Amino acid sequence: xxxxxxxxxxxxxxxxxxxxxxxxxxxxxxxxxxxxxxxxxxxxxxxxxxxxxxxxxxxxxxxxxxxxxxxxxxxxxxxxxxxxxxxxxxxxxxxxxxxxxxxxxxxxxxxxxxxxxxxxxxxxxxxxxxxxxxxxxxxxxxxxxxxxxxxxxxxxxxxxxxxxxxxxxxxxxxxxxxxxxxxxxxxxxxxxxxxxxxxxxxxxxxxxxxxxxxxxxxxxxxxxxxxxxxxxxxxxxxxxxxxxxxxxxxxx
Amino acid sequence: xxxxxxxxxxxxxxxxxxxxxxxxxxxxxxxxxxxxxxxxxxxxxxxxxxxxxxxxxxxxxxxxxxxxxxxxxxxxxxxxxxxxxxxxxxxxxxxxxxxxxxxxxxxxxxxxxxxxxxxxxxxxxxxxxxxxxxxxxxxxxxxxxxxxxxxxxxxxxxxxxxxxxxxxxxxxxxxxxxxxxxxxxxxxxxxxxxxxxxxxxxxx
Numbered sequence: 001x002x003x004x005x006x007x008x009x010x011x012x013x014x015x016x017x018x019x020x021x022x023x024x025x026x027x028x029x030x031x032x033x034x035x036x037x038x039x040x041x042x043x044x045x046x047x048x049x050x051x052x053x054x055x056x057x058x059x060x061x062x063x064x065x066x067x068x069x070x071x072x073x074x075x076x077x078x079x080x081x082x083x084x085x086x087x088x089x090x091x092x093x094x095x096x097x098x099x100x101x102x103x104x105x106x107x108x109x110x111x112x113x114x115x116x117x118x119x120x121x122x123x124x125x126x127x128x129x130x131x132x133x134x135x136x137x138x139x140x141x142x143x144x145x146x147x148x149x150x151x152x153x154x155x156x157x158x159x160x161x162x163x164x165x166x167x168x169x170x171x172x173x174x175x176x177x178x179x180x181x182x183x184x185x186x187x188x189x190x191x192x193x194x195x196x197x198x199x200x201x202x203x204x205x206x207x208x209x210x211x212x213x214x215x216x217x218x219x220x221x222x223x224x225x226x227x228x229x230x231x232x233x234x235x236x237x238x239x240x241x242x243x244x245x246x247x248x249x250x251x252x
Numbered sequence: 253x254x255x256x257x258x259x260x261x262x263x264x265x266x267x268x269x270x271x272x273x274x275x276x277x278x279x280x281x282x283x284x285x286x287x288x289x290x291x292x293x294x295x296x297x298x299x300x301x302x303x304x305x306x307x308x309x310x311x312x313x314x315x316x317x318x319x320x321x322x323x324x325x326x327x328x329x330x331x332x333x334x335x336x337x338x339x340x341x342x343x344x345x346x347x348x349x350x351x352x353x354x355x356x357x358x359x360x361x362x363x364x365x366x367x368x369x370x371x372x373x374x375x376x377x378x379x380x381x382x383x384x385x386x387x388x389x390x391x392x393x394x395x396x397x398x399x400x401x402x403x404x405x406x407x408x409x410x411x412x413x414x415x416x417x418x419x420x421x422x423x424x425x426x427x428x429x430x431x432x433x434x435x436x437x438x439x440x441x442x443x444x445x446x447x448x449x450x451x452x453x454x455x456x
Contacts (some may be wrong), residue, residue: 002419003376003396043443045376046398068397071265076441079439092300096263098400121300121333121344123372123400138315168372168402197362221375 004216005223006249008102008230009048010035011204012081015065017075018052019227023130023147029231029239032065039076041209044241047077048076048101048171048203048225050128054082056146061088063095070096078126086115087139087196093120101171104126104144107151107158110165123187124167127162132175133153140188147175156192170196171225175203181207181228184215193219197224201225209244213251254454255281255290259311261304262296262334266440270447276454280358284316284350292453293317293326297438300356301403302345304333314350321352325431328352329453331359335405335427335434344403352432355407360419369420377417379425379437385414387433387452390428395445397425397437404436 010032011018018026019033032049039047049069054061061082070077079092080101089112091101098122106113106127117125130143132150142153153157159170172192174185184205193200201223206212211225233240255351256273256428258264258280271278295317308314330338339349342357349357360371376396379412381388404423407413415426417436425436433453439446 001378002399005375059405067265070263071269073266074270074441074443076400076438093262094260096266097269098263098438117300119300119303120298121303122400123402124298169374197370198373199370221370223375235335 002044002221004221005045005201005221006212006244007046007048007201007225008044008243009050009225009227010226012049012051012065013053017231018024019179019231021176024179027050030241032069035231035241036069038241039243040052040072042245044075044243046075046223047061047073047141049077049079050101051081052146055144056148056202060084063091063093066092066097067095080126080128084087084109084112086112086119090119093124099124099126099169099244101126101128103130106162107142107144107153107168110161113162113165114166117168122166122168125167126171127159127167127169128171128173129158130173130175140191154187156195159192160195163196167198169199169223171201171203171223177205179228180191180205183211186215189215189219203227205250209248209251253288253455254278254292254294255287256284256294256296257313257317259308261299261307261312262331263298263440264296267294267296270440270450271454274447274451274454276451281313282311282358284312287313287316287320290320291326292456293320293328294453295328295330295334295337295398297331297337299333300344301333301336301342301349304337305345305347308337321432327431327433327456328451330434331370331440332401332436332438336403338432338434340404340425342403353407353412353427353429353434354409355405355412355427357403358406360404373399373419375399376418376435379415379417380422381415384412385428386456387428388415389452390448391445397439397442397445399425399437401436405434407430425456435438
């Protein structure tokens with residue numbers, strides 16, 4: 001059987017790992033390579049590593065960092081951050097990354113998704129949608145540039161558009177729930193999942209294995225990603241890289 | 253010495269790292285001349301079929317690879333699209349495959365899958381070995397491997413299929429014909445089970 005994927009999502013800023021709250025106040029939580037080594041030992045299902053400075057600083061990926069991370073990962077790696085051209089996608093795949101996450105650039109230049117899928121295959125092209133409730137709270141909107149630009153677009157429509165263009169996975173990242181550790185926004189998941197035919201991964205808000213368990217219980221083989229949950233321990237948010245063992249995972 | 257074929261696609265260093273843990277020497281092969289000294293070959297790959305075939309062609313490695321695999325019977329292990337390249341053709345592209353194993357590559361048909369099933373087939377899944385094979389020694393139904401693909405290998409000779417995986421019906425996740433082996437999943441990214449499989453390949 002295909003198992004649900006429980007995925008730590010690591011954010012890189014100034015070459016260090018950080019964790020944000022609502023995409024703000026990045027707190028330093030450690031060294032990326034060191035974290036990957038710990039996650040290797042814990043046999044995690046998959047890793048997502050996002051360079052959150054790249055697009056905002058209008059620069060491309062840090063290939064040196066990507067290569068070192070890819071070589072260290074004994075689990076599949078999805079890299080995102082600053083990817084705006086098909087050449088960059090090819091170069092990153094050559095460095096040993098299995099999946100490329102495209103976010104802002106997919107919205108600004110949807111052709112990129114198709115171009116990337118044509119050479120890499122759709123299984124390696126991931127579109128990450130950063131989503132926030134509108135000011136009035138009655139709908140969701142897609143944001144770009146690390147949560148600084150509102151596109152006003154409907155996430156479910158963009159997700160479907162990206163699937164048609166060649167994306168092989170959609171990651172829905174809730175800006176509202178990021179770092180709060182109070183659970184996923186299940187209403188948002190519901191809106192997007194139904195019409196999609198490619199795998200969906202949910203990110204933003206998981207605070208316990210119970211939150212992940214609820215998501216998996218409802219949707220089966222879905223991707224359950226989390227940041228804070230796997231880097232903090234306890235109410236005071238002490239930094240401690242952690243991940244459930246196989247038995248605990250099965251229980252969640 | 254195990255040669256890891258570097259034609260510009262796939263996680264060459266990830267294989268080298270696994271073998272480093274196992275204390276098994278490897279060499280990364282980029283030029284045809286470097287193929288002469290290897291006793292086994294790993295053909296990795298992440299990418300679309302035609303793109304991968306073209307990359308292999310452009311690398312200049314293909315003629316000599318054909319020779320060492322077909323004439324000198326050097327064991328070769330194709331991984332993911334590297335397995336698909338062993339076939340004669342693929343629905344994903346127009347270029348011919350290597351044709352080292354009799355079969356073709358076809359797409360998962362989303363409409364034949366249950367609604368909960370999605371394409372690509374992405375994530376950890378079990379394998380079901382169908383026969384004794386040295387490549388799969390010590391790996392049973394409890395073993396898990398990471399899959400990431402929308403197309404799969406359809407063998408024309410059922411005896412070449414050594415393990416299957418269930419994704420709304422069983423498909424060949426591991427094939428073997430003579431000295432040619434292929435696995436659809438990524439052993440280099442499949443923790444203890446993948447390490448075991450790569451160790452098995454080294455011991456063949």
